[in-house]
Amino acid sequence: MDHRQLRELGQQLRVDAVRAADAAGSGHPTSSMSAADLMAVLLANHLHYSFDRPEHPGNDHLIFSKGHASPLLYALFKAAGAVPDGELLSFRKLGSRLEGHPTPRLPWVDVATGSLGQGLPVGVGLALAGKRLDRLPYRVWVLLGDSELAEGSVWEAFEQAGHDRLDNLTAVLDINRLGQRGPTRHEWDLDAYSRRVQAFGWHTVEVDGHDIAAVDQAFAEARSTALRPTAIIARTKKGRGVAAVEDREGFHGKPLPDAAGAIEELGGLRDLHVEVHAPPEVHEPERPTAALRLPRYDVGGKAATRDAYGRALAALGTARGDVVVLDGEVGDSTRAQLFAEDHPDRYFECYIAEQQMVAAAVGMQARGWVPYVATFAAFLTRAHDFLRMASVSRARLAVAGSHAGVSIGEDGPSQMGLEDLAMLRSIHGSTVLYPCDANQTVHLVAALADCPGIGYLRTTRGKTPVIYGPAERFPIGGSKVLRSSDEDRVTLVAAGVTVHEALAAAGRLAEDGIPARVVDLYSLKPADTATLRAAAEDTGCVVTVEDHHPEGGLGDAVAEAYADGGPVPRLTRLAVRTQPGSSTPEQQLHAAEIDAAAIASAARELVA
Known part of the structure; x- marks a missing residue:
């Protein structure tokens, strides 16, 4: 389109944003109006995309990080003929x-946005996939608002992209000066933004966001800049084109007070159609497959489940060319480094930037890759919102949290994941697994590759006894009854490190003439409710024990199994209820009252 047509297209996008919000009685038309000229130029002159084939491997990727500007995005889709x-x-x-806010219910939307500060980090993941995995010429365009530039996750993304020289990534900064409640931190000081972005190794272009010719040139410059990502820093006006709301406070997130008048002021309805540039004809990268040969461990030995995770991951990478691994600079501890040694081309070091790590994985899975993400369980709390939004994005991720619970020992509470089970169980559609031995771990690692949604695997730092043979199977949603009889008077339900404590406690109880059933609830979500209900019916008493805070973990998963109106057993829940300090793993379990002695004592009191 020539510049006159682009100006008309920009006005059409504004009108349609106003109309959409007016019809809904809610929305963010003024935030859409500021970026309308920027997106008109991108859609008509620089984007390469087949709306008829959203799965085309050569398609560019457009992410609205400022997801509240969804009326503008939908107006773009209408102009392209995708939405009537x-x-x-x-x-x-x-x-x-x-x-x-946009979600992948629309086939042209890669990921859900709206929680600000996430679009650019996800865009980095897509750009990394384009450069290092797909090796295809598509570009990634991300529209950001100036308010979200206060989010730390944005600067994690700027640094990662600069470090990796992602010249296939362009960030479009819509600097409209006004946030939700008033002016933004730097208002229209474009140089302040430019200095900061340049410091991370980016090329920057400052531009009047309503000067069509200048915007067109800025996009062309971004496409021709090599070895550096580009940020187009555009000075715009919120509510552009309607005097009653242009650059005025108090209109954020509201339909325009006089939509009909605003449409007339913008020049009325238009019906311009954009023939978007076709993507290049390219093919999906090869992702070879081979037979999966998982590591095997001998019963009676000892191994850390984090070691089994790393070895299984490396084996899975050999069998499946679509598996990629991202780690937060703790690969030597999570054992993700074992994958890096065998498959360096599919391993991504994200450094201590957990939000960027999860976001990059979300971007990669949008291109069909199967990401495994690992860090200490405690540090996943930083990325909880990214995991939550990954669920909204219908993303498929395998997440591993190592060094969980007080059993890590002397490092103390700052390193102990004691909230992770609750955090991951609360995510819609998630799967939460907590293996107790090495053979169980390797099978669950493999199972997560085909698990929908967000899958979480909790691993243990120290070595634990191998109690299952390598041929044992562990279906998601299952459990293992390790000890039982028709005379059982109490059921001990555990997972991970506490399985071994529960087995020891059952031995002590047997000496006291109290037969105890032991259930390894390795799948906390979904939980094996049938086995739990049968155990409760048979024994009448249940003790749960977990290396986790009492809220939201194994105890809650078990209690929920009895919350259907049926008979409820007598239930005692052991968990970490105190603030731990530094001591040996054995001392930690004893102090938290989740060791064999505490379990046996609780069971005796319950059956009495």
């Missing part, structure tokens, strides 16, 4: 694909 006008006006209505 009637559907545009279904914005935010029950059953509509055009939700308040």
Whole structure:
């Protein structure tokens, strides 16, 4: 399109954003209006995309990090002929694909956005996939608002992209000066933004975001810049084109007060159609497969489940060319480094930037890769919002948290994951697994590769006894009854390190004439409710024990199995209820009252 047509297209996008929000009675039209000229130029002159084939491997990727500007995104889709006008006006209505913030319910949306500060980190993952995995010429374009530039995750992304020289990535910064409640930190000081972004190794272009010719040139410059990502830093006006709201506070997140008047002021309805540039004809990269040969451990030996995780991951990488691994600079501890040694081309070091690590994985899985993400379980709390949004994105991720619980020993509470089970269980559609031995671990690592949604595997730092043979199977949603009889008077339910303590406790109870059943609930979500209900019916008493805070972990998973109106057993829940310090693993378990002695004592009291 020539510059006159682009100006008209920009006005059309504004009008359609106003109309969509007016029809919904809610939305963010003024935030959409500021970026309309930027997106008009991108759509018509620089984006390469087949809306008929959203799965085309050569398609560019457009991410609206400022997801509240969804009326603008949907107006773009209408201009490209992907969304009819009637559907545009279904914005935010029950059953509509055009939700308040974009989600992959629309086939042209890679990931959900709206929680600010996430679009650029995900874009980095897509750009890394393009450079190092797909090796395809597609570009990644990310629209950001100036308010979200206060988020630390954005600067994690700027640094990662600069370090990796992602010249296939362009960030478009919509500097419209106004946030939700007033001016942003730097308002229209474009140089302040430019200095900061340049410090991370980016090329920057400062531009008037409403000067069509200048914007067109800025995009061309971004496409021709080699060895550095580009940030287009655009000075814009919120509510551009409508005097009543342009650059005025108090109109964020609201339909325009006089939509009809605003549309007239913008020049009325238009129906311009954009023939978007076709992507290059390219093919998906090869992702070879081979027979999976998992490591095997001898019963009676000892091995850390984190070691088994690393060895299984390396074996899985040999069998499946679609598996990639991301780690947060703790690969020697999580044992993800074993994968790096065998498959360095599919290993990504994200350093101590857990938000960027998870976001990059979300971007990679949008291109069909199967990411495994690992760090200490405690540090995943930093990335919880990214995991939550990954679920909204319908993403498939395998997440491993090592060094979980007080059993890590002397490092103390700052390193102990004691909230992770609750955090991951709370995510919609998640799977949560906690193996107790090495053979169980390797099978669950492999199972996560085909598990939908967010899968979480909790691993242990210290060595634990190998109690299962290598041929044993561990279906997701299952459990293992390790000890039982018809005379059982109490059931001990455990997972991970506490399985071994429960087995020892059962031995002590047997000496006292109290037969005890032991259930290894390695799948906390989904949980094996049938086995738990049968145990409760048979024994009437249940003791749960977990190396985790009492809220949201194994105890809650077991209690939920009895929350259907049926008979409820007498239930005692052992968990870490104190603030731990530094001591040996054995001392930690004893102090937290989750060791064999504490379990046996609780069981005796319960059956009495």
